[in-house]
Amino acid sequence: MSQDLEKVLFTSDQIQARIDEVASQIDADYEGREILLVGVLNGAVMVMSDLQRAMRSHVEMDWMAVSSYGAGTQSSGVVRILKDLNADLEGRDVIVVEDIIDTGLTLSYLMSNLASRGPASLEIMTMFRKPDAAQMEVPVKYVGFEIPNEFVVGYGLDYAGRYRNLRDVGTLAKHVYS
Numbered sequence: 001m002s003q004d005l006e007k008v009l010f011t012s013d014q015i016q017a018r019i020d021e022v023a024s025q026i027d028a029d030y031e032g033r034e035i036l037l038v039g040v041l042n043g044a045v046m047v048m049s050d051l052q053r054a055m056r057s058h059v060e061m062d063w064m065a066v067s068s069y070g071a072g073t074q075s076s077g078v079v080r081i082l083k084d085l086n087a088d089l090e091g092r093d094v095i096v097v098e099d100i101i102d103t104g105l106t107l108s109y110l111m112s113n114l115a116s117r118g119p120a121s122l123e124i125m126t127m128f129r130k131p132d133a134a135q136m137e138v139p140v141k142y143v144g145f146e147i148p149n150e151f152v153v154g155y156g157l158d159y160a161g162r163y164r165n166l167r168d169v170g171t172l173a174k175h176v177y178s
């Protein structure tokens, strides 16, 4: 699988080190409060798992699964909820955990949906962020790494369902998709 990568952008060690830094920052920001981490399936599975184990505060986690309406690879921004949360968000301190934000359209929709459920606070943590996400009207409080506008795989990120289980993150070699 690793020979299908053209270029490694972040090694597993670099990712873990950055996760530790972000986890410490969240611990400090939310001292004395109990956070509900909301993961968006499937991509956020790895980051959710590592982030919460790196945290020292009490945390709970819950999951949502969404799909974008519209054809092709461009996200339309209109989202259908395939699996909703089990938890009630009323009065909770919530952090949405994402693998990557590209256009941010999916997340913008999700955030307005979650905000309407009355959380005490609502923030976003994403492991990777691409340049287009800067246009997003929803601020992202915690970012693992800013990355160039390239398609990347590994650490939860897939190409046609594959490569999520790669420990490193990188760009795909041309022979994989041509």
Ligand code: IMP
Pocket (backbone or CB within 6 Å): 043, 075, 099, 100, 101, 102, 103, 104, 105, 106, 107, 150, 151, 152, 153, 157, 158, 159
């Ligand atoms: P957005 O609505 O354009 O921000 O789309 C975000 C979603 O697109 C992510 O949650 C990923 O599932 C997918 N995505 C965007 N860029 C990449 C990438 O480089 N590799 C793998 N998946 C990506």
